[in-house]
Amino acid sequence: MNLDTIIPVFEANLLAEIENIGTIREVKKGDILVDLGEQIKFIPLIVKGSVKVVREDENGDELLLYFVDYGNTCAMTLNCCMENTKSEIRAICEIDTTLIMIPSNYMDRWLSQYKSWRVFIFNNFQSRLNELLKAVDSVTFLKLDERLERYLNEKVLLLKNKTLKITHLEIATDLNSSRVVISRLLKKMEKNGTLYLGRNTIQINP
Amino acid sequence: MNLDTIIPVFEANLLAEIENIGTIREVKKGDILVDLGEQIKFIPLIVKGSVKVVREDENGDELLLYFVDYGNTCAMTLNCCMENTKSEIRAICEIDTTLIMIPSNYMDRWLSQYKSWRVFIFNNFQSRLNELLKAVDSVTFLKLDERLERYLNEKVLLLKNKTLKITHLEIATDLNSSRVVISRLLKKMEKNGTLYLGRNTIQINP
DNA sequence: TTGTCCCTGTAACAAATGTTACCCTTATTG
DNA sequence: CAATAAGGGTAACATTTGTTACAGGGACAA
Numbered sequence: 001m002n003l004d005t006i007i008p009v010f011e012a013n014l015l016a017e018i019e020n021i022g023t024i025r026e027v028k029k030g031d032i033l034v035d036l037g038e039q040i041k042f043i044p045l046i047v048k049g050s051v052k053v054v055r056e057d058e059n060g061d062e063l064l065l066y067f068v069d070y071g072n073t074c075a076m077t078l079n080c081c082m083e084n085t086k087s088e089i090r091a092i093c094e095i096d097t098t099l100i101m102i103p104s105n106y107m108d109r110w111l112s113q114y115k116s117w118r119v120f121i122f123n124n125f126q127s128r129l130n131e132l133l134k135a136v137d138s139v140t141f142l143k144l145d146e147r148l149e150r151y152l153n154e155k156v157l158l159l160k161n162k163t164l165k166i167t168h169l170e171i172a173t174d175l176n177s178s179r180v181v182i183s184r185l186l187k188k189m190e191k192n193g194t195l196y197l198g199r200n201t202i203q204i205n206p
Numbered sequence: 207m208n209l210d211t212i213i214p215v216f217e218a219n220l221l222a223e224i225e226n227i228g229t230i231r232e233v234k235k236g237d238i239l240v241d242l243g244e245q246i247k248f249i250p251l252i253v254k255g256s257v258k259v260v261r262e263d264e265n266g267d268e269l270l271l272y273f274v275d276y277g278n279t280c281a282m283t284l285n286c287c288m289e290n291t292k293s294e295i296r297a298i299c300e301i302d303t304t305l306i307m308i309p310s311n312y313m314d315r316w317l318s319q320y321k322s323w324r325v326f327i328f329n330n331f332q333s334r335l336n337e338l339l340k341a342v343d344s345v346t347f348l349k350l351d352e353r354l355e356r357y358l359n360e361k362v363l364l365l366k367n368k369t370l371k372i373t374h375l376e377i378a379t380d381l382n383s384s385r386v387v388i389s390r391l392l393k394k395m396e397k398n399g400t401l402y403l404g405r406n407t408i409q410i411n412p
Numbered sequence: 413t414t415g416t417c418c419c420t421g422t423a424a425c426a427a428a429t430g431t432t433a434c435c436c437t438t439a440t441t442g
Numbered sequence: 443c444a445a446t447a448a449g450g451g452t453a454a455c456a457t458t459t460g461t462t463a464c465a466g467g468g469a470c471a472a
Contacts, residue, residue, distance in 0.1 A: 055339065057347040065342065076335065085332075088339055112318050125331050126291075129282065132338040133261065133294055136271070139345045140382055141263040144459070167419065176346055178460060183420060199419065199468070350429070373449060384430060389450060405438065405449065 014114045018045075022100035027093045034091040039084070040077045042101035046070045049097025050158055054090050054174070063139070064151075064174035066131035067094060067158055075128035078107070078121065094158065145185050147175055152195070156204055164202045220320045224251075228306035233299045240297040245290070246283045248307035252276045255303025256364055260296050260380070269345070270357075270380035272337035273300060273364055281334035284313070284327065300364065351391050353381055358401070362410055370408045 010018065022045070027033055033051055034040060046068060053065045053074065068074050068091075076089050110117040138147050151174065155164050172182045186202065189195050196203040216224065228251070233239055239257055240246060252274060259271045259280065274280050274297075282295050316323040344353050357380065361370050378388045392408070395401050402409040 055342060055346075057343060059347075061347055063342065063346045075331070088336065108321070108324065111324055112321070115314070115318070118314065118317055125281070125335075128335065129331075129338065130294065132335065132342065136261060136269065136338065136342055136345065137263060139342065140261075140269045141265075141267055169419080179420085180422090180461075181459060184422085184459095187421075197420085375449075385450085386431075386452090387429060390429095390452085393451075403450085 009120055010116045011114055014110065014117055017106075017110075018100065018102065021106060022102050025099045025101050027097045027099065029093050029095050029097075031093045032090060033093060033097075033099075034074070034077055034087050034089070036087060036090050038087045040087060041104050043073060043104055043107060044077060045073050045100040045102065047098045047100055050094040051091050051097060052094045052174075054092065055088075056090060061176055062173050063135075063176040065089065065135045066128075067154070069158075072127065073120075073124050075124045078124065144175070144177060144181065145188075148182065148185050149189075149194075151175060152202065152204060162204045162206070164204070165200055166202060167200055215326055216322045217320055220316065220323055223312075223316075224306065224308065227312060228308050231305045231307050233303045233305065235299050235301050235303075237299045238296060239299060239303075239305075240280070240283055240293050240295070242293060242296050244293045246293055247310050249279060249310055249313060250283060251279050251306040251308065253304045253306055256300040257297050257303060258300045258380075260298065261294075262296060267382055268379050269341075269382040271295065271341045272334075273360070275364075278333065279326075279330050281330045284330065350381070350383060350387065351394075354388065354391055355395075355400075357381060358408065358410060368410045368412070370410070371406055372408060373406055 025044075027049075033044065036056060048070050050070065051068045051074065053068060053076065055063050055065055074091060077087065077091070107121075111121065138150060142150070148171070151171065152164065155166070156162055168182045168186065169179045171177075172179045175182070186195070186197060190197050193205060195205055231250075233255075239250065242262060254276050256276065257274045257280065259274060259282065261269050261271055280297060283293065283297070313327075317327065344356060348356070354377070357377065358370065361372070362368055374388045374392065375385045377383075378385045381388070392401070392403060396403050399411060401411055
């Protein structure tokens, strides 16, 4: 595997270490990578695919927080690695995904040793904080129809496909809403001509 | 100033460096420490007092994200230090506050040099991510009356005083709601006996 | 084929929250 | 003192979102 083409920021020495120490893990679409309350002992570097991170409350209500793309890692799990605390989030594979798992005890060692590792980790924290801010913004400042639009657009970008294979219920779950409400809004958008609805599919118009 | 009693985790060498390099800054209640879009060149370590961090959208609508207490720093600003990007948030002093300002170029140097600095910085990221998660949870899963209760309880803890000097409008702003709605809910809570309302004051019952 | 489950559409209604408008009181300032 | 601004109470109404209920159609297995 050519890591340097995927995660291009690392020094040669660090790349070699990663290839030595890390183990490849393949995860299928829909699989749960990290679950709530789990103890995390490996830093997952995404080399291919995409993962969605969701939050859940005591009642089982869910909210999609953000997606983590290849070339990144999940800052939420980084914390757990450092602190040996339990996961506050659930990470689900959005599509088939390949990861390199690094034992968490290398975290601190590499931080002192490799500048590029520090940059990588901090960039990831940065991204995650910004994604969380975006999530807060959406939930706080946007109405549901705007959130829905954003959601669909993100999906299109992520999957590089204007025809989404998804049900209204799945959307409702991601947005912490209810199926009826989402169907209602989607129907309105179809009437506006911004998309076309089919069974299990939503086609976004150009 | 006895830093080691305030931020007890640092090694002696690092403490000495901080005392040499850092400059003390005193900020008054209500002052804006960092504003949206600002470039940040100093890492602010809080040694006394408390700062509230808020988010604002294009329309000027606001939302309180969390409070940062003494012994901590604002991870949002850390990012800016590392990345030289602009602040995504506004930081306002909740009470009179004392800070040590560290030029941001020491950030990376100390990360490679001092284990305790790494721990400190990562703990702060951890805290900030968790605070943001809490903010998301509140806005997403709680009704306004529950958010209001949480808000009041946090204030009480923070200020160590059951009698809050605050107006309904200020609360409404922090919760991104409107004054009328907050007044309504507060009145209901007064009728329930959970608090007592006066002009500019709310007294939380034990 | 029949039965069952899942997906979607729709209507009627309920709850939560926001908006507007108006009034009264208190504090502040000239 | 009068004038003004700020804080708060309340009512009436609008909007957004959620809930419940039900019906029709497609997918799929027995």
